[in-house]
Amino acid sequence: MLKLFYAPGACSLAPHIALEEAGANFEAERIDLRAAQQKSPEYLAINPKGAVPALQTDRGVLTENPVILGWIAQTHPGADLAPAGDSFEYAVMQSFNTFLAASVHPNIGRLLFSRPPLEGDARQAAQDVAMGKLRLIEDKLFRGPWAMGERFTVADGYLCVFERWAAQAGLISDGSFPRMIDHLQRTQARPAVLRALEREGLEPI
Amino acid sequence: MLKLFYAPGACSLAPHIALEEAGANFEAERIDLRAAQQKSPEYLAINPKGAVPALQTDRGVLTENPVILGWIAQTHPGADLAPAGDSFEYAVMQSFNTFLAASVHPNIGRLLFSRPPLEGDARQAAQDVAMGKLRLIEDKLFRGPWAMGERFTVADGYLCVFERWAAQAGLISDGSFPRMIDHLQRTQARPAVLRALEREGLEPI
Numbered sequence: 001m002l003k004l005f006y007a008p009g010a011c012s013l014a015p016h017i018a019l020e021e022a023g024a025n026f027e028a029e030r031i032d033l034r035a036a037q038q039k040s041p042e043y044l045a046i047n048p049k050g051a052v053p054a055l056q057t058d059r060g061v062l063t064e065n066p067v068i069l070g071w072i073a074q075t076h077p078g079a080d081l082a083p084a085g086d087s088f089e090y091a092v093m094q095s096f097n098t099f100l101a102a103s104v105h106p107n108i109g110r111l112l113f114s115r116p117p118l119e120g121d122a123r124q125a126a127q128d129v130a131m132g133k134l135r136l137i138e139d140k141l142f143r144g145p146w147a148m149g150e151r152f153t154v155a156d157g158y159l160c161v162f163e164r165w166a167a168q169a170g171l172i173s174d175g176s177f178p179r180m181i182d183h184l185q186r187t188q189a190r191p192a193v194l195r196a197l198e199r200e201g202l203e204p205i
Numbered sequence: 206m207l208k209l210f211y212a213p214g215a216c217s218l219a220p221h222i223a224l225e226e227a228g229a230n231f232e233a234e235r236i237d238l239r240a241a242q243q244k245s246p247e248y249l250a251i252n253p254k255g256a257v258p259a260l261q262t263d264r265g266v267l268t269e270n271p272v273i274l275g276w277i278a279q280t281h282p283g284a285d286l287a288p289a290g291d292s293f294e295y296a297v298m299q300s301f302n303t304f305l306a307a308s309v310h311p312n313i314g315r316l317l318f319s320r321p322p323l324e325g326d327a328r329q330a331a332q333d334v335a336m337g338k339l340r341l342i343e344d345k346l347f348r349g350p351w352a353m354g355e356r357f358t359v360a361d362g363y364l365c366v367f368e369r370w371a372a373q374a375g376l377i378s379d380g381s382f383p384r385m386i387d388h389l390q391r392t393q394a395r396p397a398v399l400r401a402l403e404r405e406g407l408e409p410i
């Protein structure tokens with residue numbers, strides 16, 4: 001059986017949502033980041049990167065969100081969570097997911113989660129970079145009504161993670177980022193998303 | 206015809222190598238980062254992210270290295286640049302590429318290319334993070350003799366980019382990272398890689 005290793009509200013929420021949307025048969029194991037469980041010998045034997053998410057499959061463990069998300073979509077074709085039969089449109093979706101992984105996550109993560117917290121010029125510089133990435137999504141990359149257009153895909157659950165982080169930190173609001181806030185609300189109204197949030201002990205925001 | 210937008214020695218060297226290894230019919234257009242050409246209206250119309258690489262195809266423009274590399278491999282199956290017929294092994298290769306994009310590139314890039322340069326504790330902290338990512342490749346993720354094992358894949362050209370950056374900055378040496386240095390040398394001895402380096406005006410290191 002599939003097993004997802006996750007931490008509440010971390011970027012592992014994206015594959016958690018995807019597994020629920022796919023109707024997959026899976027277990028979910030919580031990793032306690034405050035206790036540094038992700039650096040324990042037991043967990044490092046599963047994922048030597050010492051991070052969530054990791055998805056245990058019958059072939060081995062997969063890591064990196066774009067890869068896990070694509071794999072869930074491709075192995076559950078009935079759920080229609082990615083463009084099928086069009087390798088270019090599939091690549092566009094994976095480009096969106098990889099932008100979240102490689103540009104949005106590192107920059108917004110550094111702004112919000114650096115310890116000690118960033119201050120002064122360093123904080124302003126990090127905020128400028130992070131806001132630029134979010135602005136690019138709002139104005140250019142987001143097709144609407146869903147990230148990739150007419151249909152919900154695994155990219156929507158992934159985008160929702162960063163919309164939650166950004167909204168909770170006051171970086172985006174209905175006035176400045178109306179498309180992302182609307183997307184966040186519609187995503188969090190989906191039954192599968194609510195199931196994933198509930199399992200993680202989270203509320204829609 | 207395919208058209209690659211690149212800057213010499215940037216991470217666009219990875220798809221440049223892949224296109225040469227694939228025997229692809231392509232054009233290469235140099236973008237002058239020192240003149241901020243990547244932020245020009247003409248280039249932003251091609252890639253609104255204002256970055257290289259971008260690959261223009263007959264279906265549209267693709268961005269993000271893992272996606273471009275996967276697309277080159279899949280559309281040139283005769284070149285055998287990715288695991289074929291095994292979606293799990295393909296996902297493992299894309300996980301390696303996504304780790305380079307999402308963890309190695311942002312961290313080594315911040316260490317080497319921040320302007321103004323990082324100093325003091327901030328520099329040490331950035332170096333510790335970057336070195337941890339390189340160490341993970343050397344000790345865990347790199348299968349050998351090529352990144353994914355017995356066969357050269359598009360992941361090898363991508364890894365070579367960061368091996369070049371790290372070796373030039375003195376972060377890795379034959380003593381401390383022997384597998385990566387050996388890999389760098391064998392990669393840079395390949396005729397297709399030498400063609401890409403030459404077009405970019407670079408030498409093997």
